[in-house]
Amino acid sequence: MADKETKSHQTIDSLLDTEKTFKDRVAYFGRFLWRDRGGVIGLTVFLIVVFAAVFAPLITNQSPFDQDLRSGKLPPAWKEEGTWEHPFGTDSLGKDIFSRVIYGTRVSLMVGLFGVLIASILGLLIGAIAGYAGGRLDAAIMGGVNLILSLPYLLFVVFIATVLGRSLLNVILIFGITDAPIFARVTRGEVMRIRESGYVESAISAGARWPTIIFGHIIPNLLGPLITLATFEMSAMIFYEAGLGFLGLSVPPNEYPTWGNMLAAGRKYMTSYPWMASFPGLAIMFTSLGMNLLGDWLRDVLDPRMRRSRK
Amino acid sequence: MGRYFLSKLIQSLVLLFGVLFLVFMMVRVTGDPAALMLSREASPEQLEALREEMGFNDPALVQFKRFMSGAILGDFGNSLHFKTPALPLVLERLPATVQLASVGLLMAIIIGIPIGLVGGFTPGSVVDSVGRFVALIGQSVPNFWLGLMMIIFFGVRLGWFPTFGRDSWNSVVMPAFVLGLPVMGQLVRLTRSAVLEIRGEDFIRTAHSKGLEPRTIYLKHVLRNVSIPLVSVIGVQFGYMLGGSIYIEAIFSWPGMGGLLEQSIGWRDFPLIQAIAVFTSLIVLLLNLLTDLAYSIIDPRIRYGR
Numbered sequence: 352m353a354d355k356e357t358k359s360h361q362t363i364d365s366l367l368d369t370e371k372t373f374k375d376r377v378a379y380f381g382r383f384l385w386r387d388r389g390g391v392i393g394l395t396v397f398l399i400v401v402f403a404a405v406f407a408p409l410i411t412n413q414s415p416f417d418q419d420l421r422s423g424k425l426p427p428a429w430k431e432e433g434t435w436e437h438p439f440g441t442d443s444l445g446k447d448i449f450s451r452v453i454y455g456t457r458v459s460l461m462v463g464l465f466g467v468l469i470a471s472i473l474g475l476l477i478g479a480i481a482g483y484a485g486g487r488l489d490a491a492i493m494g495g496v497n498l499i500l501s502l503p504y505l506l507f508v509v510f511i512a513t514v515l516g517r518s519l520l521n522v523i524l525i526f527g528i529t530d531a532p533i534f535a536r537v538t539r540g541e542v543m544r545i546r547e548s549g550y551v552e553s554a555i556s557a558g559a560r561w562p563t564i565i566f567g568h569i570i571p572n573l574l575g576p577l578i579t580l581a582t583f584e585m586s587a588m589i590f591y592e593a594g595l596g597f598l599g600l601s602v603p604p605n606e607y608p609t610w611g612n613m614l615a616a617g618r619k620y621m622t623s624y625p626w627m628a629s630f631p632g633l634a635i636m637f638t639s640l641g642m643n644l645l646g647d648w649l650r651d652v653l654d655p656r657m658r659r660s661r662k
Numbered sequence: 663m664g665r666y667f668l669s670k671l672i673q674s675l676v677l678l679f680g681v682l683f684l685v686f687m688m689v690r691v692t693g694d695p696a697a698l699m700l701s702r703e704a705s706p707e708q709l710e711a712l713r714e715e716m717g718f719n720d721p722a723l724v725q726f727k728r729f730m731s732g733a734i735l736g737d738f739g740n741s742l743h744f745k746t747p748a749l750p751l752v753l754e755r756l757p758a759t760v761q762l763a764s765v766g767l768l769m770a771i772i773i774g775i776p777i778g779l780v781g782g783f784t785p786g787s788v789v790d791s792v793g794r795f796v797a798l799i800g801q802s803v804p805n806f807w808l809g810l811m812m813i814i815f816f817g818v819r820l821g822w823f824p825t826f827g828r829d830s831w832n833s834v835v836m837p838a839f840v841l842g843l844p845v846m847g848q849l850v851r852l853t854r855s856a857v858l859e860i861r862g863e864d865f866i867r868t869a870h871s872k873g874l875e876p877r878t879i880y881l882k883h884v885l886r887n888v889s890i891p892l893v894s895v896i897g898v899q900f901g902y903m904l905g906g907s908i909y910i911e912a913i914f915s916w917p918g919m920g921g922l923l924e925q926s927i928g929w930r931d932f933p934l935i936q937a938i939a940v941f942t943s944l945i946v947l948l949l950n951l952l953t954d955l956a957y958s959i960i961d962p963r964i965r966y967g968r
Binding site for chain 2: 357494498501502503504505506507509510513515586590593594597598599600614617619621622625628629631632635636639640643644
């Protein structure tokens with residue numbers, strides 16, 4: 352891994368080298384992309400999903416809400432009875448599946464983005480306090496964090512969601528809070544490592560004050576591992592949100608189309624109209640695959656030492 | 663050794679107390695637990711009757727004491743749906759879930775570890791590439807969706823396996839595979855990286871240079887060290903599978919705890935949900951304890967150090 356990193360740095364350096372001709376640079380860039388093809392694929396997938404969420408009304412002119420019982424249960428366009436008006440077919444109420452998959456990216460991304468934001472801020476605070484304070488406080492906080500992480504996660508998410516009821520805000524809060532311990536553990540480990548590293552010691556001995564150490568040394572070094580973790584956790588949250596939707600515990604189905612709700616609705620018609628459940632599932636898989644590839648690549652590039660912390 | 667184990671035991675007991683407290687609090691945090699448990703159409707009289715029956719009108723401390731003393735004896739009250747004690751209902755479903763998780767874990771181990779070993783010894787080979795692809799898929803495919811697709815394909819189209827229930831010997835194949843797939847992916851990754859890491863260690867080079875046979879080195883030195891991270895992950899994952907089988911059991915109508923949980927969510931049967939949550943946590947905590955024990959037996963560094 353270390354070898355790979357130095358290589359990619361060399362490539363970046365050579366890209367910036369002004370002596371090289373334009374053609375050389377394109378060739379280098381091509382090689383750079385090819386070697387990190389997993390990361391490139393992951394990034395592309397992620398951008399496609401973000402694009403779909405932002406520009407959903409431009410991608411499809413079908414409304415994801417319009418019901419039309421006369422054109423219900425239409426198969427995908429490439430089947431015999433299908434039409435290109437509904438490329439992925441329609442569900443039992445005649446809603447267009449393609450546009451529901453496209454609009455579904457919005458809830459998924461929102462849950463992933465805000466969930467990770469809340470979890471990382473909470474985790475950063477808890478982990479930084481534990482890592483910086485050390486001693487008994489650290490032992491107490493980390494004891495609690497590790498214990499929480501050893502619980503059956505899914506079970507408690509399901510339990511809490513049942514109690515709180517279905518809403519987008521609840522789902523975001525549940526994931527944001529229950530996922531914070533992982534961020535706390537990684538932050539704490541990194542803070543400990545950075546604090547004991549040679550360069551922080553020499554900065555202290557050179558007379559640097561604590562704001563310089565925290566903002567100049569510790570936070571920049573924390574960012575790499577945290578961004579990597581955030582990518583994996585975002586992928587996991589999108590996954591779990593769909594799972595909650597599948598159990599009927601996520602956003603109410605009449606409010607906004609979500610992949611999990613589509614799966615839950617399609618499950619009833621699985622054997623006779625399989626496309627209703629296939630496409631939202633493929634969308635989840637596509638997103639998750641892309642984000643995992645992106646995370647793997649970020650881990651290699653940003654911090655070769657970091658190992659996956661969970662699943 | 664004894665001290666190490668004792669501190670782990672105390673930690674687990676503290677956590678179990680925390681779980682009970684959380685479960686107690688969560689049901690009451692919305693204000694009116696009776697409204698939570700009944701449907702929206704329930705009349706005020708019905709609500710009041712349930713409040714009286716469940717003791718929600720008592721002071722919080724009294725309720726907590728009653729809940730805790732009941733829980734320690736395994737009494738979580740009566741299921742609202744079945745009108746019988748909750749815990750026996752959960753225990754009745756336990757064997758099916760344990761069977762599902764065990765078969766799934768076994769599949770993951772039998773397929774995942776050999777692929778990971780080959781990948782670690784020959785990085786870049788065909789087996790390695792296939793293994794890494796399997797690992798990526800196992801991580802990314804939503805298993806509840808994969809379950810649906812397998813039912814359509816292998817159950818309905820090809821008719822190889824039953825699509826629901828637990829009636830014939832091969833009923834377990836599809837749900838167990840789906841449940842085990844993410845674990846399989848993780849085992850491939852972990853085994854591979856552990857082999858790669860340990861192969862680069864000084865003591866392996868020493869073993870080579872003192873003329874040990876490669877086979878002895880692999881079996882005695884590499885495999886033993888690879889088994890350390892594997893044991894901990896397998897233990898943790900088994901607990902994860904027991905707690906995470908809810909989707910799989912719901913899809914395949916598997917008569918286990920996960921299926922019961924899905925049904926009791928629909929019924930808003932909170933005594934039953936509480937019993938499942940606490941009981942599953944208890945099993946997971948026990949598994950973690952056993953894993954720690956196994957860990958310290960394999961790896962003497964843990965016994966003596968830290």
